[in-house]
Amino acid sequence: MYKNFKISLLLLLSGKGNRFQSDIPKQFHTLLGKKIYLHTLDAFYELDIFDEIILVTSTNWIDQVKKEIFNYKNIKVIQGGKERQTSAFLGLKAILDTDFVMFHDAVRPFVTKKIIIDNLDAVIKYRAVNTCIKSTDTLVQIDKKGKIYKIPDRSTLMRGQTPQTFEYKLILNAHEKALKNGIFAATDDCTLVLDQTLIHVVGGAETNIKITSPSDLILAEKILKSRKQSEELKNNNISSNKSLKSKIYAIVGASGGIGKEIIKLLKKENAEVIEISRTSKYKADLEDFSSIEKVFDKIYKKFGKIDGLINAAGLFLVKPFKKLSKEEIEKLIKVNLLGLIYSCKEAKIKENGHIINISSSSYKDGRKNYGIYSAAKAAVVNFTQSLSKETPNLKINVVAPGRTNTQMRKRFFPSEKDSLLLDPKDVALKIINVLKNKSSTDTIIEIKK
Incomplete structure (x- = not known):
């Protein structure tokens, strides 16, 4: 419960991770001895504000995930689909009762408390929220021959991240409408509600990376070690009453x-x-x-x-x-x-x-x-x-x-x-x-x- 509203989280971990060049999906690789999706799950779970958390994963990994989250409370593990859109829809259908739902990629383990809370505060007011950061690179559009035909104004462009958060009825209706219209492979939930409401943007973070390649895993280890060092130094500067x-x-x-x-x-x-x-x-x-x-x-x-x-x-x-x-x-x-x-x-x-x-x-x-x-x-x-x-x-x-x-x-x-x-x-x-x-x-x- 958050500000008297019921909140659900859909953590999507059905991806195959073809770009990761591994037989093991990227979300199940370890990061400093702990699986990536568990790092991500803990970022939300430790806030203790979600009424329900649903992990959407592939058939082959359901039993393994259930074993690994055995000690967590109020978490459901369900089977996902071949496409992200299908997995998101199955997750929505599995929700029992909620006001708002937050979607997040399981391979974004560095989402911060601030990003999560900013999403929730915004969705209560605006119904649909996306997490974005400014684009520091110049983006170009190319034609089918690989030639540049347009260079958009960078000041109007942002890079989308997750979480994305919606009023539950709004996003469920948008998914059902997409299926009726023959849309089955949307890679972003915000695209499904664009014709129904304005989408508010909250700031993300450069460190809120999506781990999609082996090189991302190296960067992720550096980010996690840096965080752990900062936390450790903070802890070590605080006196403790623990007895030795x-x-x-x-x-x-x-x-x-x-x-x-x-x-x-x-x-x-x-x-x-x-x-x-x-x-x-x-x-x-x-x-x-x-x-x-x-x-x-x-x-x-x-x-x-x-x-x-x-x-x-x-x-x-x-x-x-x-x-x-x-x-x-x-x-x-x-x-x-x-x-x-x-x-x-x-x-x-x-x-x-x-x-x-x-x-x-x-x-x-x-x-x-x-x-x-x-x-x-x-x-x-x-x-x-x-x-x-x-x-x-x-x-x-x-x-x-x-x-x-x-x-x-x-x-x-x-x-x-x-x-x-x-x-x-x-x-x-x-x-x-x-x-x-x-x-x-x-x-x-x-x-x-």
Whole structure:
């Protein structure tokens, strides 16, 4: 219910996705570990304003969709048609009782709350609404021979998106009229009501993309990651009352500058801290897999599964690549990357527990005279992203701090001003907030001065 009106949503996911060049329809591909249509569904479902949501899909996918939305309420799954128009009409006929109906493409997962609410506010007043954005490109019209015969004035053109929202009786009558007139392949519901009413336009968004090709999927991943990072940073800047008392966390790299600060804050939160380093009670050599294996076996025997693992160990060496010895190269890779990987492999972590891997801002750009370090930190980011996709039952994120005031860094850059460097306490605080807040997974949390 919205402003005392009944609202229904038709989410169209019957498309075959021929342009996607895949046997699997595009809406069923995954985007950061979650199917595209479920990202789209959640954008509407979480608003809790729709009286009924109908998913229109093809016969071959009905059972699968029903399984995947089992925990959702007030959702109906029906069979669609070969054409979009048919699917939309079948969806309309499946609606029991409503005042207004909203249509949306299942492969537009980035629709915003503002776009949805703007549609609803407008349809109550205008009966028919389309979501559009300005065209920044010059559009041309061509003839059958592929020759330009007209270049329309760009200022009068807009690009249509979804959602499109209508008074229910208006759009149902328009569909029935179209069928009587032999119109069966309309690709846009607005075209069916043009002769019956004026259509109001609300603003869309450039990010409200329709995923129709593999290249769109790459762009979609970037948009989603950017959103998740923004949300994560927002969450991490909000204090939380969630208690970490009696939670058990293993800190690899307990003797380092950032590791020490993490331990202090965790103890302040009354968490149980397992310190892992060459000199701690739980000793481990990150250059030796068997050492890592043994220490986590020891931890499991005493504590059982733990609540989280924080990989804070690092080795920094500033030296031209050509002057690095074989031993130095191997040590840099083992401590900064392999030790972290092995720790993630051997740690036994509870359901919905955390893994936080500490990378560095240098993951984005190979730095002069410490390219091996930069390469290892970039690998940490990619490994963390991969692990999060393989392990959806854990919250797995990577923290990438900028230059931080630790003894390890000061050893090579003694003249750097402290005012230009991050305080290890601030990095540790961000990590504590990740543990305390409802955090997502597969997120790069960048910390800047």
